[in-house]
Amino acid sequence: MMLPPGWPVTLSDGPVVLRPYQRRDARAWSEVRRANEQWLAQWEPTPPGPWYELNSPSSFRYVLRELRRSARLGEAMPFAVCYDGQLVGQLSIGNIVRRAFCSGFAGYWVDSRMAGRGIIPTALALAVDHAFSAGGLHRIEVNIRPENAPSRRVVEKLAFREEAYHPRYLHIDGTWRDHVGYAVTAEDVASEGGLLARWHRLSRPMV
Numbered sequence: 001m002m003l004p005p006g007w008p009v010t011l012s013d014g015p016v017v018l019r020p021y022q023r024r025d026a027r028a029w030s031e032v033r034r035a036n037e038q039w040l041a042q043w044e045p046t047p048p049g050p051w052y053e054l055n056s057p058s059s060f061r062y063v064l065r066e067l068r069r070s071a072r073l074g075e076a077m078p079f080a081v082c083y084d085g086q087l088v089g090q091l092s093i094g095n096i097v098r099r100a101f102c103s104g105f106a107g108y109w110v111d112s113r114m115a116g117r118g119i120i121p122t123a124l125a126l127a128v129d130h131a132f133s134a135g136g137l138h139r140i141e142v143n144i145r146p147e148n149a150p151s152r153r154v155v156e157k158l159a160f161r162e163e164a165y166h167p168r169y170l171h172i173d174g175t176w177r178d179h180v181g182y183a184v185t186a187e188d189v190a191s192e193g194g195l196l197a198r199w200h201r202l203s204r205p206m207v
C-alpha cells in the first residue's frame, strides 16, 4: 500500500511531541475530552449526539478508525499532542487538497489544565514545517471564530497572515458561525528556516 507524503511521523520540540494516535490512547483521550466539554464544545463542529457518550473510551475506536482512514487517503495528518509523555490535546491538518492547491486546514485543542504554556503554538509550528517539507504542502489555513481570543493569539504569535472574513462559514456549537481566515505559505517562512524557528525567535528573543 502506498503511504501518503509525510505520514505517519512523530515530531517533537522539547516536551511537546506530536504522533499518530494509538489504540491504547482510548482511556486518556476519553478522560481529557470528558473533562473539557465546557472548554471545547463552543469551538467544535456541532456533535451528532451527547458529549459524554461520543467521548467514551469505547467511542475512541470509531474516532481512531476515521482518523486513520483520512490519514491513509492523504486527506489529513491527525496528531495526538503529548506534553511530558501525557496526552493533552490534538492538532490536525485536515481538508488536504493537492494538485494546484497543495493546501490544508489546521485545527487544534489542548486540555484547559495545560493551557497557556505555548503547547499549541509549538505543535502548530512543528506540523506546518512538516507539512511544508515531507508533507509536500504549500499553504496552511486556520479559520477561527472572531470571539476566540486564545486561538487568535496562537496564530498571531506565529505571525500567520489574516486574510479573510468568512460569514456563517462553519457549523460550530449548534449554528453557522463567522470565521476569520489566517494562512501561512511555505515562502513566508522559508527564509527564517521554518515556522518553528520563527516561533523560537519570536517567543524567546535574544537579549
Ligand SMILES: CC(C)(COP(=O)(O)OP(=O)(O)OC[C@H]1O[C@@H](n2cnc3c(N)ncnc32)[C@H](O)[C@@H]1OP(=O)(O)O)[C@@H](O)C(=O)NCCC(=O)NCCS
Pocket (backbone or CB within 6 Å): 039, 040, 043, 107, 108, 109, 110, 111, 112, 114, 115, 116, 117, 118, 119, 120, 121, 143, 144, 145, 148, 149, 150, 151, 152, 153, 154
Ligand atoms: C486555543 C488553544 C488551543 C491555545 O492553546 P495553548 O497551548 O494554550 O496556547 P498558548 O499557550 O499560546 O496560549 C494562547 C493564549 O491563550 C490565553 N490563555 C493562556 N492561558 C489561558 C487559560 N488558562 N485559559 C484561557 N486562555 C488562556 C492567552 O491569551 C494566550 O495568549 P498569550 O500567550 O498572548 O498570553 C486553547 O486555548 C484551546 O484548546 N482552546 C479551546 C479549543 C479551541 O479554541 N480550539 C481552536 C479552535 S479554532
